[in-house]
Amino acid sequence: MNLRNTLVLALISSTTALTSPSLHAGPVTSKAPVISNPPPSESGWWFRAAPYVWLTAVEGDVSVGRLSSSVDVSMKDTLDSLDMGYMGVFEAGHGRWSVGMDVVYGKVSDDFAAGGRLFRSFRYEQKQWLLTPFAAYRAVDAENVQLDIFAGARITILEAELTGRFARGGEITGSKDTDFADPIVGLRGQVGLTEKLFLRFNGDIGGFGASSDLTWQAFAGLGLRVSDSVSLAAGYRGLGVDYEKDSFAMDTVSHGPVVGLEVRW
Secondary structure, three states: OOHHHHHHHHHHHHHHOOOOOOOOOOOOOOOOOOOOOOOOOOOOEEEEEEEEEEOOEEEEEEEEOOEEEEEEEOHHHHHHHEEEEEEEEEEEEEOOEEEEEEEEEEEEEEEEEOOOOOEEEEEEEEEEEEEEEEEEEEEEEOOOEEEEEEEEEEEEEEEEEEEEEEOOOOEEEEEEEEEEEEEEEEEEEEEEOOOOEEEEEEEEEEEOOOOEEEEEEEEEEEEEEOOOOEEEEEEEEEEEEEEEEOOEEEEEEEEEEEEEEEEEO
8 A cells, every 4th residue: 555545545544434333223122023132221222232243435525634545445454454354233122212332443544655865764653543422212112123313422432643764874753643523314214024023224414514524334144143132234334534634634435334233232
């Protein structure tokens, strides 16, 4: 990957990674024989844990200071730069109401040649947390159809470091820490297709000038009920961000396949 794409990928990943309850539509009620839940606890509370993976490609435009460029980062570029990561949702509910948190942690790095007289190479390292607290309400609870309304925030915490290695020896390092948050509102739903198969979908919109001018996402996929408490799901997801602050601006769309596992109790 070249220098431009490496730096752009790191910047974009801080604001367009998986940051909402998109893959999982929450547990269905006991009314739905298509995707049944385990018996509720005596207290009436239910819980779910859902680790997942989203592999992204990114297209759009980015500007940093006086520099601006179109961006085309492939899924392979994303994989090549990833050192470690975690993605998962935890949610707890009672009746029609639920609260949860989507947590994403990622560490990316890359070494690349500079091709100039001053620097012989660069190394970029980035650590990031993306936290999405949310609250949801089950608006439709029919036999094979469930629809939730949710609201929350996308919170980005970023630590980035760039080291330049001089051609004649020695190095210089610069770092940047930042954080910001965007409010989001959306809908998520689930439709039973057969005894084991179901359709899941999600969409939200946010930003409203709080940090980003606009952020949106859409997901659609299929799920398979393995047991009363375990499901698998896979689909395709897109997420757009239009953000500008100080000397940095981006208008990008990230998209790619999503796979996940959900455990309910």
